[in-house]
Amino acid sequence: MKIKKISKAVFPVAGLGTRFLPATKSIPKEIMTLVDRPLIQYAIDEARAAGIKEFIFVTSRGKSALEDYFDSAPELEASLKRAGKDALLDALRETNMDSGAIAYLRQNRPLGLGHAVWCARRLIGNEPFAVLLPDDVIAAETPCLQQMVEAYAQTGGNMVAAMEVSPDKTPLYGVLDVAEDMGAIVRAKGMVEKPKADDAPSNLAVIGRYILTPKVLNNLNRMKQGAGGEIQLTDAIAEEAQGDSNVYGYRFRGQRYDCGSKAGFLQATVAFGLARPDLRDEFGAYLNDMIALQKAAQ
Numbered sequence: 001m002k003i004k005k006i007s008k009a010v011f012p013v014a015g016l017g018t019r020f021l022p023a024t025k026s027i028p029k030e031i032m033t034l035v036d037r038p039l040i041q042y043a044i045d046e047a048r049a050a051g052i053k054e055f056i057f058v059t060s061r062g063k064s065a066l067e068d069y070f071d072s073a074p075e076l077e078a079s080l081k082r083a084g085k086d087a088l089l090d091a092l093r094e095t096n097m098d099s100g101a102i103a104y105l106r107q108n109r110p111l112g113l114g115h116a117v118w119c120a121r122r123l124i125g126n127e128p129f130a131v132l133l134p135d136d137v138i139a140a141e142t143p144c145l146q147q148m149v150e151a152y153a154q155t156g157g158n159m160v161a162a163m164e165v166s167p168d169k170t171p172l173y174g175v176l177d178v179a180e181d182m183g184a185i186v187r188a189k190g191m192v193e194k195p196k197a198d199d200a201p202s203n204l205a206v207i208g209r210y211i212l213t214p215k216v217l218n219n220l221n222r223m224k225q226g227a228g229g230e231i232q233l234t235d236a237i238a239e240e241a242q243g244d245s246n247v248y249g250y251r252f253r254g255q256r257y258d259c260g261s262k263a264g265f266l267q268a269t270v271a272f273g274l275a276r277p278d279l280r281d282e283f284g285a286y287l288n289d290m291i292a293l294q295k296a297a298q
């Protein structure tokens with residue numbers, strides 16, 4: 001089987017981010033900071049590690065801070081250089097993207113994730129591509145998309161990142177209907193968007209990393225509205241799972257944080273703060289004190 005390399009990734013960032021209002025009234029959710037880097041930087045770094053060369057952002061009104069973030073900042077760089085602040089200069093340069101590597105296009109109305117991905121169809125063309133949702137931040141030794149690219153080399157087709165969730169959580173996710181469980185990789189015979197616990201076909205939930213074939217874009221052409229009246233990416237992928245299924249779930253190794261929710265963002269802040277050698281001691285000691293105080297107050 002000849003498997004095409006994945007070199008393009010789509011970052012759908014056109015959502016309204018209502019769960020973070022009022023902050024998201026003027027700040028795009030993807031620019032919100034986890035320790036000292038915006039969410040989008042984690043997604044870009046993960047994509048780069050997986051060999052992505054072209055980065056396609058689907059944006060909307062009010063997201064210009066996101067575009068500015070990836071621009072070079074010559075004055076700031078010159079000032080850090082003059083001051084001999086090399087570590088900061090390196091950190092700043094990590095945010096620069098090669099000319100022409102990054103493209104922005106607009107989703108005029110927030111009609112759903114499926115619609116956002118469809119908006120990128122001309123830039124994607126007729127090749128497989130990755131989709132990364134920056135509000136899913138994944139801490140992993142081998143970055144999640146890289147794990148998926150390696151697994152995809154065995155399967156081809158469409159691949160979605162999957163994780164086990166408890167039954168009460170299935171209404172929050174797309175859930176896989178499993179045809180064949182091969183360990184890390186499962187073949188799916190269907191996918192259901194946000195099923196109630198009793199209707200969920202499994203406990204394998206889909207999270208925000210995908211490798212997709214252009215066929216999925218064709219399916220999106222029909223623009224069928226799904227759960228919540230939105231054009232769902234899940235439905236377009238599920239069509240590929242019918243019959244001779246071409247859809248695989250991948251149980252990634254790592255810890256996923258839902259930074260699109262307040263509790264998830266706070267959990268990620270603690271986890272990433274404690275993982276940082278320069279913050280671990282001070283932050284860890286503070287957390288211990290907080291826990292002791294809470295216990296004493298009970």
Ligand code: UTP
Nearest residue numbers: 012013014015016017018019110111112113116
């Ligand atoms: P969410 O479901 O988290 O929606 O979208 P949201 O608008 O970002 O946030 P809330 O729920 O109002 O707080 C998942 C991903 O899909 C993108 C979002 O930007 C996010 O990356 N998305 C969603 C779009 O690009 N366009 C849409 O129409 C909907």
